[in-house]
Amino acid sequence: MTKHHVSLKDIAENLGLSISTVSRALKDHPDIGKDTIEKVKNLAREWNYTPNPLAMGLLRQQTKTIGVIVPDLVTYFYASIISGIEQIARDNGYYVIIKSSYESFEKEKECLEHLLLSRVEGLIVCLSQETNQFEHFDNIIKNEIPLVFFDRVCRTDEVPSVVADNREASLQITRHFFEGGARRIAFIAGPQHLNITRERVLGYQDGLRECGLEISEDLLQYINLSTEEARNATQKLLSLEKIPDAIFGINDMIAFEAMKEIKKAGYKIPQDISLVGFTDDYHATVTEPELTSVMHPTFEMGQEAARLLLRQSQEKERVFPSQVILKTKLIIRSSSVK
């Protein structure tokens, strides 16, 4: 039902020229006569000619498309990272196809296949929370299709990646709690197989050691990243014989849910329990009290990932897989300051 797009052939026929002449005229080829160039360009403008990207792609054997897989599309964190990717992609003439794994390993594999069918020239991926085996990337790595992981990463000795300074950030949070007087600092973490969990736990434990605090199993909860498990974990912490006086949520959503449960149980934040999140979603400022959180440079993370990817496709040689570590910043608000 869409009208026929005008092609070089249409212009050539109308002007009594050959297709190649028209093609050259549009590119100001030095061989072509001035008046021919003008005639061609005028008609092209008048008829609103634009080159057919499919034909170009076929000719050049490139789709100018990169694929992105994120665990979900509806949180600020990923949306903001995608914005960063899109900006760099657009500036370099690339299109972006975005897929969501919906935090499912199976869906992640489907996304991968689908993107390969589309002949994407590269892939930027954040693992689903279920993903704890990584063979589905074998093909991509073997075929040298450019690939970059961000935030939740794997196979970092083979694949470039972008992450936050998770360990350092968690260390700082622990320190911040300690300086505020906390002595029983709890951590609601994600699935153990995720690097973000492992790294943040390490930083958390670094902090405990540094502050001379005991590392207690009770205070470290590994959960799936869902509102329900966040609430359960909080309840568990609040039902300990000695409840924590500080809770660190591995992301803001977890912290929000913890906040609700803490209030519901009748405790005051930060007087009874200090609370800190991770990501610094806009909504950290709408809660009462406002949530202290680690500012995660999301837009930059997207940009960095896209840049790493484009660099890979440009290099002839295999690039030594690098990891870009982005600095975070602890934004202190009232949820952690008595």
Add this chain to the structure above:
Amino acid sequence: MTKHHVSLKDIAENLGLSISTVSRALKDHPDIGKDTIEKVKNLAREWNYTPNPLAMGLLRQQTKTIGVIVPDLVTYFYASIISGIEQIARDNGYYVIIKSSYESFEKEKECLEHLLLSRVEGLIVCLSQETNQFEHFDNIIKNEIPLVFFDRVCRTDEVPSVVADNREASLQITRHFFEGGARRIAFIAGPQHLNITRERVLGYQDGLRECGLEISEDLLQYINLSTEEARNATQKLLSLEKIPDAIFGINDMIAFEAMKEIKKAGYKIPQDISLVGFTDDYHATVTEPELTSVMHPTFEMGQEAARLLLRQSQEKERVFPSQVILKTKLIIRSSSVK
């Protein structure tokens, strides 16, 4: 740097067959011998053959791609709508290219051009808040490129669209306030040229009339949708000689900002001032008090928009532009119940 993709030609040469035989064998064409089919399919599997979508697109003159323009990518509202669009698109074998206008009229026009260069087969658009003239869609409408607007719409007599029952929802909010005892009900609305503003203002005024309340200019604030203007508008309302006893924010973000300002000014919600938002973002449950809000069926809105679009490209005849109006539901929480 990516390895060469295997083509029908590669398979044909290896097997000493012609390209067309291979093509037919893969489709189980009845003319082709059983053993030939098997040989071809085996090699295709072994070499991991997949058809080149560019070649197919060129042949069939279709990109199987639809373009989406949203005002931003980082709010739950649009992210969720995009999810709905993607689902329907994927189920029908379409790709989706997402663009953000960043609430700018100029950027919106750029997005449009860029998408047309990509030869999208259809467009789903939510207007930027700056957009108050609509000639940039002339070409698309004239060329009969399928187009659907959602939420913030225009030219509804020419273009199909999906909206919420804005007027009805606002009427219900006003009623709800009145029943809770409110008599000076304020509305922080968006730019006047947006349909969502106009319709919600109408519903608001319907409600005031129904409840026998005076329609006061002071209580209706038109603003640009930004956190800053939301705060200013709230301050203005709070500095009136007689301050409002209820405030309706045109979206949750506006309501969140109003909540902060109201608290800062020392008023209690809902005792002094009731508050209601619109969209029902997840974060409505993390504020204190939790925010009453209109549940806006975002995922369904995306689905509907995509369905309307696909229907357009399938129909031979021009479809009479229809408008799908989605039901909303007022979710009552503590910000509006004394």
Add this chain to the structure above:
DNA sequence: CTGAAAGCGCTAACAT
């Protein structure tokens, strides 16, 4: 200065 021809990967009508 311009045109003809080949080729990117694929399908389908037309041979054989």
Add this chain to the structure above:
DNA sequence: ATGTTAGCGCTTTCAG
């Protein structure tokens, strides 16, 4: 049962 050819839109030798 299989091959040949033309063509989708474009660029790029190679020939005039």
